[in-house]
Every structure is written in C-alpha cells, then in structure tokens.
Amino acid sequence: MSESGKKQGFWSKLFGTPPAEEKSDAPEALDARRQAGQDAEPSHEQEGHDPRDAAPPEMQAEWVKAGHPNPPEQEPPVPGDIWNPLDQPQEVRDKQEHGPEVTAGVEPVVEKKGWFARLSEGLKRSSDNLSNSIGAIFTKKRLDEDTLLDLEDTLIAADLGIDTATSIVEALRAEKVDKDVAPDEVRAILAREVENVLGPVATPLVIDQTKKPFVILMVGVNGSGKTTTIGKLSAKYRAEGKSVLLAAGDTFRAAAVEQLQVWGERTGVEVLTRPTGADASGLAFDAVQKGQDEGTDIVIIDTAGRLQNRTELMDELEKIIRVIKKRDPDAPHATLLTLDATTGQNALNQVEIFGQKAGVTGLVMTKLDGTARGGILVAIARKFGLPIHFIGVGEAVEDLEPFAAGEFARAISGADREH
Numbered sequence: 001m002s003e004s005g006k007k008q009g010f011w012s013k014l015f016g017t018p019p020a021e022e023k024s025d026a027p028e029a030l031d032a033r034r035q036a037g038q039d040a041e042p043s044h045e046q047e048g049h050d051p052r053d054a055a056p057p058e059m060q061a062e063w064v065k066a067g068h069p070n071p072p073e074q075e076p077p078v079p080g081d082i083w084n085p086l087d088q089p090q091e092v093r094d095k096q097e098h099g100p101e102v103t104a105g106v107e108p109v110v111e112k113k114g115w116f117a118r119l120s121e122g123l124k125r126s127s128d129n130l131s132n133s134i135g136a137i138f139t140k141k142r143l144d145e146d147t148l149l150d151l152e153d154t155l156i157a158a159d160l161g162i163d164t165a166t167s168i169v170e171a172l173r174a175e176k177v178d179k180d181v182a183p184d185e186v187r188a189i190l191a192r193e194v195e196n197v198l199g200p201v202a203t204p205l206v207i208d209q210t211k212k213p214f215v216i217l218m219v220g221v222n223g224s225g226k227t228t229t230i231g232k233l234s235a236k237y238r239a240e241g242k243s244v245l246l247a248a249g250d251t252f253r254a255a256a257v258e259q260l261q262v263w264g265e266r267t268g269v270e271v272l273t274r275p276t277g278a279d280a281s282g283l284a285f286d287a288v289q290k291g292q293d294e295g296t297d298i299v300i301i302d303t304a305g306r307l308q309n310r311t312e313l314m315d316e317l318e319k320i321i322r323v324i325k326k327r328d329p330d331a332p333h334a335t336l337l338t339l340d341a342t343t344g345q346n347a348l349n350q351v352e353i354f355g356q357k358a359g360v361t362g363l364v365m366t367k368l369d370g371t372a373r374g375g376i377l378v379a380i381a382r383k384f385g386l387p388i389h390f391i392g393v394g395e396a397v398e399d400l401e402p403f404a405a406g407e408f409a410r411a412i413s414g415a416d417r418e419h
C-alpha cells in the first residue's frame with residue numbers, strides 16, 4: 001500500500017492524479033540486432049497536466065523561493081559495471097557540490113510537468129527500447145519459440161534480469177503459444193509481470209513514533225542524490241508537523257555541508273555540522289544524542305558518498321553505525337540507499353555491498369526524470385526484495401514520490417502509450 005493514500009495537507013496537495021496517457025510516435029525497431037545504425041532518440045514529450053498548478057499562490061511562491069529548476073540536462077554516465085560517478089562531467093559534479101540554483105525573489109512559477117509525465121519521460125529510453133523491440137519481434141501473428149527467445153534477449157538487454165525475463169517468457173508461453181498475439185498484448189503481460197515483481201517491495205517508509213528520535217541514515221555512492229533526498233524528506237516530514245534534525249555527515253567536503261545547510265534553511269530544519277575533516281561518527285553520535293535530549297521526532301544523517309568497492313570508506317560507514325548504536329542500540333531505524341536511476345547494472349552491486357556493510361533497510365531511486373535505465377529496479381527487487389520507498393523525479397523539494405509499482409510498470413512497458 002502506497003503512502004500516498006495517507007498524505008495530508010501540503011503533500012496531498014502536491015501530488016494529484018497522474019496525467020493522461022502519453023503518446024509517442026513509435027519509431028522502428030531498436031533492438032541491437034535490428035538497429036542497423038538507426039537508434040531512435042526519444043520523441044518530444046507532450047506537456048502533462050501539473051497538479052501543482054492548482055496549489056495556492058503562497059505555496060507556489062514557496063517553491064519558487066526554494067528554487068524550482070527544470071530537470072537537468074545530464075548525459076547518462078558510462079553504462080554498466082564500469083560506471084563511476086566521479087567520471088561525470090565537471091559541470092554535473094559542480095552542480096552536485098552546490099545543489100540546484102536557488103532563485104532569488106518571486107518569479108512566475110515555471111510550467112512543470114506532472115510527476116507521472118516526468119517518470120514516463122525518464123523511463124522513455126528503457127520503455128522505447130522495450131516497446132519498439134516488442135513491436136519488431138511480434139510481427140508474425142502466431143507465437144512461436146523463436147519469437148519467445150528474441151523477447152527474452154530483449155528483456156535481458158533492458159536490465160530486467162534473467163529471472164524476470166524468464167518468468168515473462170514463461171507467462172507468455174503458457175498463455176499464448178501457438179495462438180495469435182499482438183504486440184500490445186505482450187506489453188500488457190510485461191506490465192503485469194513487472195508489477196508482480198515490484199508490488200511486494202513498494203512499501204512506504206513507516207516512521208515508528210515510539211522511537212524518539214527515529215534515526216534515518218542515508219547512504220550511497222557519490223552523487224546518487226543522498227543530500228537532495230534528505231532535503232525532500234525533511235520538507236515532507238516538516239509538512240506533516242514532525243520535528244526534524246539533520247546531521248551533515250559528509251565531513252570530507254565543505255561544499256557538501258553547505259548544500260545540506262541550504263536544504264535546512266529551505267525546509268526550516270536545524271543542521272548539525274562539524275568542521276571539515278572531523279570524525280563523521282562523532283557527529284552522528286552527537287546528532288542522535290541531541291535528538292534524544294530534545295525529543296526530536298526524526299534525525300536524518302547524511303554521509304559522504306562512497307564507491308562500494310572502497311573498503312576503507314565502507315569500514316568508516318560501519319563505524320558510523322556502531323557509534324550510533326552506542327546512543328541507541330536500535331538505531332539507525334532506517335538505512336536508506338539512494339540509487340541513481342541512470343546507473344544501470346552497477347546498481348545491483350551497490351545494493352549488495354551497501355546491504356552487507358550498512359544493513360540497508362530500504363531504497364530510494366533518484367533521477368527517474370532523467371535518462372533513466374529503470375529496468376534495473378526490477379532486477380534489484382527480484383534479487384534482494386528490499387523495500388523501495390521513494391522515487392526522485394526532479395531536483396526540487398516536492399519531487400519525491402512514494403514508489404508505486406503499477407505506475408512504474410506501465411511507464412516502463414509503454415503499456416499506456418499508443419504505438
């Protein structure tokens with residue numbers, strides 16, 4: 001059950017009904033074997049209805065004050081297991097250091113697409129590849145084994161994982177072999193199977209109010225969206241009337257501390273800091289203690305971005321957790337791993353190693369509004385079964401959504417679009 005049903009006030013006003021289905025011209029086949037050099041770029045997206053437009057003017061002014069940038073134009077990083085966030089272009093890394101620009105004064109609210117439209121656009125590359133390949137494969141009316149094998153290859157190439165690919169092919173074989181089948185029926189089966197995998201892990205992050213404070217530790221590789229997600233979460237929890245304390249645990253970089261302080265100012269939340277180079281675990285300890293002393297509802301601890309294969313940095317993360325436990329043996333009550341949706345296969349390894357070292361309890365997939373490679377979330381769900389709490393669909397404070405399996409499945413399969 002998504003958290004959206006329970007949302008009140010500010011938050012419930014933010015997230016309206018998803019916009020009507022998106023249409024796109026279906027280009028020809030994209031499958032590598034069929035490409036023949038004709039890789040289709042996503043076509044220009046239609047403007048979606050933005051539920052935020054219906055919000056009161058003072059709220060819109062607040063968003064403008066908080067900076068309301070358009071999604072960044074970022075090229076996807078190098079694909080697969082050689083992906084390294086530190087390889088991103090300097091301007092992207094600069095932006096990561098300083099966060100999105102804050103617009104001074106009140107300007108007209110920028111026309112912004114609804115979150116579902118941004119999710120669909122972000123997943124358009126994955127979705128187009130899948131959907132168009134399905135269109136190209138299912139040219140014969142009758143379903144045969146060769147066609148099923150081609151489909152399996154396509155699903156694996158879309159990062160969905162071998163297990164999911166096999167189960168989709170099995171479902172199709174059971175229902176349709178030797179029968180007439182149209183591409184749209186295959187897309188619908190794909191959407192259904194993806195939803196079956198994602199449904200059980202689409203669970204809200206429940207804040208146990210008996211824990212004072214409820215401690216959330218945010219972990220992930222460099223630039224995966226930890227600090228931005230913390231900013232969005234603190235806005236959400238403040239809007240729910242909860243008290244929040246942030247701890248700027250990336251003590252390596254002054255810019256990271258500043259970035260969290262900007263989010264603290266935007267959301268009216270205190271940020272605990274230490275000088276650059278200070279021990280991050282000491283800061284985490286102090287933050288939990290301060291939260292206990294002051295009866296704070298939620299303490300969110302940021303950590304420095306680290307590649308999962310850097311043993312010494314992962315050891316430091318373990319130390320932070322050990323030290324937090326000295327103040328509260330049950331804490332952290334949630335350890336959230338942020339995954340950049342443009343990462344691809346490397347995300348599987350991130351979940352595995354951060355899971356082992358930091359005891360990750362849930363996932364947030366960020367940048368699903370960009371050039372996302374969303375299929376990997378299905379492989380991750382299948383392999384690890386970890387809760388997926390939220391998705392990030394933009395850089396602004398309101399661009400955090402509870403994860404909804406059905407919407408994600410429809411967006412990635414292209415089942416809602418006309419072909």
Ligand SMILES: Nc1nc2c(ncn2[C@@H]2O[C@H](COP(=O)(O)OP(=O)(O)OP(=O)(O)O)[C@@H](O)[C@H]2O)c(=O)[nH]1
Pocket residue numbers: 071072095096097099100220221222223224225226227228229250256259304305306338366367368369370391392393394395399
């Ligand atoms: N488009 C888009 N950009 C995002 C999203 N989440 C974060 N970003 C951007 O991604 C960049 C990195 O985000 P940060 O929050 O700084 O990432 P981080 O994990 O704290 O980075 P480090 O401190 O370097 O480890 C920033 O430019 C963010 O504005 C999202 O959901 N969509």
